[in-house]
Amino acid sequence: MTNNRTAWLAPASWVLIAGVLTWVACSSSPVAPVMPTPAPTAAAQASPTPAPTPTPTPTPSASPSGEPTLGAPDPSATPASCPVLTSWYSAIHNITDANQQPTKLPRVDGHVVVDSTPLFSGRACNAEHNFCGGRQCEDPRGGDWTLLEGGSDWELRADGYQIRIGPLKLGHHKWRVCPHFDAQDALGEYVPQAPDACTTGEFDVVPVDF
Numbered sequence: 464m465t466n467n468r469t470a471w472l473a474p475a476s477w478v479l480i481a482g483v484l485t486w487v488a489c490s491s492s493p494v495a496p497v498m499p500t501p502a503p504t505a506a507a508q509a510s511p512t513p514a515p516t517p518t519p520t521p522t523p524s525a526s527p528s529g530e531p532t533l534g535a536p537d538p539s540a541t542p543a544s545c546p547v548l549t550s551w552y553s554a555i556h557n558i559t560d561a562n563q564q565p566t567k568l569p570r571v572d573g574h575v576v577v578d579s580t581p582l583f584s585g586r587a588c589n590a591e592h593n594f595c596g597g598r599q600c601e602d603p604r605g606g607d608w609t610l611l612e613g614g615s616d617w618e619l620r621a622d623g624y625q626i627r628i629g630p631l632k633l634g635h636h637k638w639r640v641c642p643h644f645d646a647q648d649a650l651g652e653y654v655p656q657a658p659d660a661c662t663t664g665e666f667d668v669v670p671v672d673f
Contacts, residue, residue, distance in 0.1 A: 545600035546584040548656040553579040553640045569668045574629030599649035612637035637665040
């Protein structure tokens with residue numbers, strides 16, 4: 464009986480020992496380290512480009528006529544009024560003899576042409592010398608002429624801006640030209656004038672054989 468129990472236990476012991484050895488072998492094998500998976504890196508974002516600031520547009524305002532105009536005044540706009548008429552300048556323009564030939568001295572039976580230019584704040588406002596910003600300040604009626612001395616005939620020329628005196632008579636002659644008392648510009652608007660804007664001029668008529 465004893466021998467049979469021993470015979471049965473022997474194989475079982477070997478099985479147990481083999482299992483323990485197998486467990487030891489397996490438990491002693493190296494374990495591969497677990498590497499952390501890197502987290503995805505966020506893509507770099509480009510800085511937003513600022514939008515250009517819009518150029519401010521002048522705010523239109525209504526003109527007296529009701530039409531819109533820009534807020535800033537136009538430097539080339541025609542002035543609203545004329546400067547003060549300070550002087551109606553005048554001078555001899557040309558002299559001719561009885562045969563209508565140019566001469567240096569006024570002679571009997573010849574002619575003298577006197578020309579004039581109104582001055583506004585001391586300057587002309589016409590096509591040749593425009594100092595009024597494009598506004599037509601000259602009176603369309605011309606000047607107010609008077610022959611103060613001399614017995615010669617005379618006539619207006621150049622829309623009232625010249626007089627032609629003659630045929631000339633012997634003796635002293637003197638003229639005067641003034642703005643009209645109700646001086647106005649080409650639009651019929653009133654033009655202010657200095658208290659004494661008139662000018663005068665004179666000449667002597669000599670004999671033909673002088």
